[in-house]
Amino acid sequence: MASGRETEQEPSLLHAVKQLELAMRAHLEQVLRPTGITALQYTTLALLRRRTGLSSAELARDSFVTAQSMADLVGSLERRGLISRHRDQRNRRRLIIAVTEAGSRLLDEYQKAVADIEARMTADLTTEQRRDLYQYLRRCRVALADGP
Amino acid sequence: MASGRETEQEPSLLHAVKQLELAMRAHLEQVLRPTGITALQYTTLALLRRRTGLSSAELARDSFVTAQSMADLVGSLERRGLISRHRDQRNRRRLIIAVTEAGSRLLDEYQKAVADIEARMTADLTTEQRRDLYQYLRRCRVALADGP
DNA sequence: CTTATTTCAGATGAACTGAAATGC
């Protein structure tokens, strides 16, 4: 086997976050396999149901990606009929996103399986630690967002 | 502006991790711009210096990706001369990875700038909270890895 | 024979830059 020798050194938070993201994604994709949608599409769809009235550009800013990248993602959800868009009458540049019936049904259908992944992932954490983890992640993200 | 209305609902750890990963990546890529290597290449290179004697297949298992995906990544580092590989004489299937002089120099050169990103990211956390965050992330990853 | 490691070939997803159309 000869698994890598550990030399002392600072652990990397950057690496720990990336590793967890990969692990989560692998599990989520497995659960979502039957739907044909990706982990990213699912979590974005879930976000869009939580926060209504968003446009693609706002979503992009919120997610640290370019408007063009988000347009691809939103476009894929729209082509599948999981969201719809209509002009904001108060600012006709914006296209406001709404989760469709079909999108909402899909979310309902997989809500439990996805929650189970989170539950398994945090099985070794107390309720309080779980809440702390969420808050720390948010604070880190905000700290990076607020910078230059 | 009309930024999305918040409806009450469970926050998603899955989403929080993904968001932070995107934010980190954006900052890291910006810092690494002059080198031409990606955030993923950098963190993998750093890992390879921390843990010596690894093969690509081991790295893949450790990272929740397929052996083929990791082979691409390792290949890109090798083509840039940042790592080298040689046969494990005790098991001639394995190709053991070593960080080269050039790879080590690159890591040294950017170590401070990358540490600064972590520092800024965790600026609002106490030393203890920062340590907790790292431990929670690891425990979550292990919990997912140990499952089916 | 089976399994592990690596490699080759091809597909798709997820990000980017650059440029243009439209509305404020």
Place this chain on the structure above:
DNA sequence: CGCATTTCAGTTTATCTGAAATAA
């Protein structure tokens, strides 16, 4: 005019699946 939003076109990176060569 300048700036925001969306879209179009093209590119690169990061992942996957499937299949084959080699070694334990």
